[in-house]
Amino acid sequence: RRITDTTHHLSVSILEPLSRKSDSHLGNLQEDFDSAIPAEEPTCPSFIWDHRYPSLRALRTDMDIGDGLWICCHCRHENILRHFKGRFPFKHLRCNRCDRTLCSSCHTSEILSPLPYGLVQVPEPSRDCELRYCHVCSNCGLSHRAERAGTTLDCYGVVCTGCGVSSYGDWPRYYIGSVESYRRDPDAAFARLGEKKA
Numbered sequence: 001r002r003i004t005d006t007t008h009h010l011s012v013s014i015l016e017p018l019s020r021k022s023d024s025h026l027g028n029l030q031e032d033f034d035s036a037i038p039a040e041e042p043t044c045p046s047f048i049w050d051h052r053y054p055s056l057r058a059l060r061t062d063m064d065i066g067d068g069l070w071i072c073c074h075c076r077h078e079n080i081l082r083h084f085k086g087r088f089p090f091k092h093l094r095c096n097r098c099d100r101t102l103c104s105s106c107h108t109s110e111i112l113s114p115l116p117y118g119l120v121q122v123p124e125p126s127r128d129c130e131l132r133y134c135h136v137c138s139n140c141g142l143s144h145r146a147e148r149a150g151t152t153l154d155c156y157g158v159v160c161t162g163c164g165v166s167s168y169g170d171w172p173r174y175y176i177g178s179v180e181s182y183r184r185d186p187d188a189a190f191a192r193l194g195e196k197k198a
Helices: 020-034 045-049 054-058 180-184 186-197
Strands: 002-005 012-015 068-071 078-081 113-115 133-136 143-145 147-149 152-154 156-159 166-168 173-175
Touching (some): 045 054, 045 180, 068 186
Antiparallel strands (some): 147 152, 156 166
16 A cells, blocks of 8 residues: 655655565474474584584584575575474575576575476375475575475475465475485595586
8 A cells, every 4th residue: 555645845755564464474484493393313523523623613503504504596695404393494595695596407406406396206204203305485595395295295385484475386395315324424424515616
C-alpha cells in the first residue's frame, strides 16, 4: 500500500508492509536458524591424534573448521559448511566474499556431494534419522532438506521459505555425506578441492 504525504507541497511516498504474515514468516525462519542444533557429532579424538601433526590439528576446533567446505566457482573463496538438524540443513549457502549462491559448478567436500537431476532412488532413513539429502534454492541459496515420495526424492513443487520461489526440480541437489575425511585433515580436503578446480 502506498501513502502519499503532501504536507508543505512536498510529495513523499512511504511504502508500508503489505502484510504482517510475511514479516512473521521471516521471523519464524530466523527462529529456526537461531535454534538450529548441529547435526554432526563432535570430532572423535582419534581423528586428531592420528593426524600427521596432532598438536597443530588440536588447535582447530569443530567450530573453526565446520563440517566441510565449498569453493565458490565465481570468486574461488573457501566457504565453511556447517550441517544442522531440521528443515534447513545448511541454512543459506551464499559465498562470504561475492554473495552468490552455491551452484552445481561450485566444488564441495563430501558433506555436500552433488546429485544428478531426475529421479533419485533413496533408501528409507533409519529410525529417528533425518533424510541426508537436500536441495538449494537457486534464487536465495536457502538449503531445504529433501523429502521422500515412495522410494525417490521429491524435489518438485517446493516453495522456498526464504524468498517464495518455487522449485520445479531445477534446484541443485546434494547428498549429505560424511564429515570423517574432512575432520581428519581439513587442509588435505582443501587441497583435493583445489586440484578439482585446476
